[in-house]
Amino acid sequence: MDRVQGKRNVDFLDILxxxxxxxxxxxxxxxxxAEVDTFMFEGHDTTxxxxxxxLYSLACYPEYQKMCRDEVLQALDGKDTMEWEDLSKIPYxxxxxxxxxxxxxxxxxxxxxxxxxxxxxxxxxxxxxSHIGTNVxxxxxxxxxxxxxxxxxxLRFLPENxxxxxxxxxxxxxxxxxxxxxxxxxxxxxxVSTALTLQRYHLIEDPTQTPQIxxxxxxxxxxxxxxxxxxxxx
Ligand code: HEM
Numbered sequence: 001m002d003r004v005q006g007k008r009n010v011d012f013l014d015i016l017x018x019x020x021x022x023x024x025x026x027x028x029x030x031x032x033x034a035e036v037d038t039f040m041f042e043g044h045d046t047t048x049x050x051x052x053x054x055l056y057s058l059a060c061y062p063e064y065q066k067m068c069r070d071e072v073l074q075a076l077d078g079k080d081t082m083e084w085e086d087l088s089k090i091p092y093x094x095x096x097x098x099x100x101x102x103x104x105x106x107x108x109x110x111x112x113x114x115x116x117x118x119x120x121x122x123x124x125x126x127x128x129x130s131h132i133g134t135n136v137x138x139x140x141x142x143x144x145x146x147x148x149x150x151x152x153x154x155l156r157f158l159p160e161n162x163x164x165x166x167x168x169x170x171x172x173x174x175x176x177x178x179x180x181x182x183x184x185x186x187x188x189x190x191x192v193s194t195a196l197t198l199q200r201y202h203l204i205e206d207p208t209q210t211p212q213i214x215x216x217x218x219x220x221x222x223x224x225x226x227x228x229x230x231x232x233x234x
Pocket of ligand 1: 042106180
């Protein structure tokens with residue numbers, strides 16, 4: 001995900017329009033392929049990583065899992081699908097998902113190459129052509145911002161607690177002009193998948209299998225993420 005700083009200048013609609021009109025000057029086939037690859041990578045592996053760690057976190061914290069399930073069952077009210085308006089009826093589950101994205105950010109780091117000299121507030125400068133890395137995994141465990149950072153606590157995301165933190169304390173979808181354009185869609189995917197899973201299954205930790213978490217392009221576990229599942233109504 002190394003790339004030069006700059007404003008997003010191509011969106012998915014542009015890609016489709018340009019791909020349709022072969023005579024139009026603009027993107028080459030390689031450019032279009034690169035953009036489609038970006039969508040496939042950014043949209044798939046990230047969501048798979050997020051969902052895997054959410055299910056793992058639910059298994060590790062049965063009391064929070066129960067609170068999420070109670071909320072989901074009430075919101076769905078007997079339906080076996082989730083509708084648009086139901087997405088806003090599960091605030092506790094949404095906070096749980098965010099806490100999982102904090103401790104297990106699917107994109108654990110990002111990098112940029114500067115195109116011009118940056119002058120910081122204290123007068124120090126960074127020349128053009130510098131490679132900059134941001135460690136999101138560490139940022140989300142920064143003890144000056146997050147009290148007891150290793151503790152899993154969904155209530156960190158109550159609005160009154162969020163307002164006490166700097167806006168860039170939590171950046172699973174990055175920030176600025178090149179942040180994730182799929183973040184609302186991704187949050188909705190995560191809410192639906194979590195809710196419908198909780199409606200059907202109990203998730204149980206397997207204490208014999210501790211994940212070995214590694215920051216690759218997306219956050220992964222070298223030995224997989226092992227949980228046990230049991231139907232809610234056997
Ligand atoms: C939990 C799921 C997701 C996470 C954590 C995530 C995270 C991110 C992050 C951190 C970036 C910035 C990367 C960088 O600065 O180097 C990004 C960019 C991007 N994401 Fe997502 N993403 C997710 C899901 C999705 C989905 C579902 C889509 C599309 C359907 C998507 C499309 C994109 C695209 C196209 C970019 C590049 C934007 C640009 O360069 O201007 N992402 N994502």
